[in-house]
Amino acid sequence: MIPFVREFDFAYGRRDQVSPLIQRVVADNPGPFTFTGTGTYVVGRPDKGAKVAVIDPGPADEAHLAALLKAVEGRTVSHVLVTHTHRDHAPLARPFAEVTGAPILAARPPERETHASGALDEDEDADFRPDVVLTDGETIAGDGWTIEVLATPGHASNHLAFALAEERTLFSGDHVMGWSTTVVAPPDGDMRAYLASLDRVIARDFATIWPTHGPPVTEVGPFLAAYREHRLAREAQVLARLAAGDRTIAEMVPALYAAVDRRLWPAASLSVLAHLIKLVSDGVVAASPEPTLAAEFRLV
Numbered sequence: 001m002i003p004f005v006r007e008f009d010f011a012y013g014r015r016d017q018v019s020p021l022i023q024r025v026v027a028d029n030p031g032p033f034t035f036t037g038t039g040t041y042v043v044g045r046p047d048k049g050a051k052v053a054v055i056d057p058g059p060a061d062e063a064h065l066a067a068l069l070k071a072v073e074g075r076t077v078s079h080v081l082v083t084h085t086h087r088d089h090a091p092l093a094r095p096f097a098e099v100t101g102a103p104i105l106a107a108r109p110p111e112r113e114t115h116a117s118g119a120l121d122e123d124e125d126a127d128f129r130p131d132v133v134l135t136d137g138e139t140i141a142g143d144g145w146t147i148e149v150l151a152t153p154g155h156a157s158n159h160l161a162f163a164l165a166e167e168r169t170l171f172s173g174d175h176v177m178g179w180s181t182t183v184v185a186p187p188d189g190d191m192r193a194y195l196a197s198l199d200r201v202i203a204r205d206f207a208t209i210w211p212t213h214g215p216p217v218t219e220v221g222p223f224l225a226a227y228r229e230h231r232l233a234r235e236a237q238v239l240a241r242l243a244a245g246d247r248t249i250a251e252m253v254p255a256l257y258a259a260v261d262r263r264l265w266p267a268a269s270l271s272v273l274a275h276l277i278k279l280v281s282d283g284v285v286a287a288s289p290e291p292t293l294a295a296e297f298r299l300v
Contacts, residue, residue: 002226005178008215010036013067017046019167021145022210025071027064029088032263035179035213038088040068041171043145043164048074051143054102055081055162055171056212057092065095072100078142082106082130083173084156089212090125097131105140106130107151107158110188134160152201154194155182161201168207176201178223179214181230185270191231191278198228238275239299242285247296249273269293 010016012028023042030037038059044052052075058064077100082090085106093104109128136151146165152175153159162171174182175197184194201209202224209217217223234256241252249272257268276297279285287295 002181002230003219003223004180005215005217005223006035010039012037013063015042015067015071018210018216019169019208021045021164021167022169023071024210025064025067027058027061027067029059029061029064032261033183033267034088035177037213038064039210039212039214040064041210042068042071043147044075044142045144049076051076051078053077053079053081053140053142053145053147054096054100056083056089056173057096059088060091060095065092065099068092068096069099076100077102079140080104081134081140081147081160081162081171082128083161083171083175083212084159085109085125085128086156086174087125089173090128093128103131104129105132105134107135107160108133110157136160150200150204152197154184154190154197157188157190157193159197163204163206170201170204170206170209172201172209172211174212176209176217176224176227177211177213178209178217179211181227183267183271184274185267186274186277189270189274191271191274192281194274195228195231198224198231202228234271235275235279238272238279239284242297242299247298249276249293249295249297 010026016024018024025040027038040058041055042052044050054077080093080097080102082093097104134149138149140147148163150161152161155174161175184191206220237256246252249269253265253269277291280287280291285297286300287297
């Protein structure tokens, strides 16, 4: 079982000092994919005159924009960083950057559709364009803080995480979340890439992980081990459903996700598809005609 962390002290629009170099402001956009809402992080000293970076400004919301501007008042925003270009992370970056004068830094937006089905809360912000395109391994230095860029594709092909060296911590975006597992939705989401990225994060032995949604993960090693084991167990469950005679994703999801909010079943279907695409690539499963939500699958 994954030791999920779901309880934390917050209030919408309030700036909370959550570590010596990190403040958090939570947007009022709760939902089945965002939990309590998007947590925007301000990295840097809290005193006036300090230069700070802002991570994941969040959804297009005037109240959240006002709260962020108040949170950084008296300080200079040197960088606006975006983990990926889903609508609950990226749309407010441009309005916030225009007021503060800071450049927006992110990976290049994906060139393909984010999801294989109808609109989800995590659809792509099609208008997003960074001022500076980030690549894996780059370092961004600020006023008493150093951030390393980690490419963590899987949830999204352009997903980045940001490691804060001074606190041995990781801003994980949606790659790792304390309250839930992460949606991996083809065609942009990729299960093989996700597992490889997860292994990379595990190897770094971070002290704390700060997801964009929900509270921090502080027991990082056991949590990530359980997170990874869950994915492998889900893959085994998909194979077991095929062995039991299921042939379609629509047949599998009610059995695999019986205990999950039905509102999440469309996203769950996409995660099952991501597992099946990987299994087809592994040569373990065959799809007819090709691995899609509507395809039929069988064990090889």
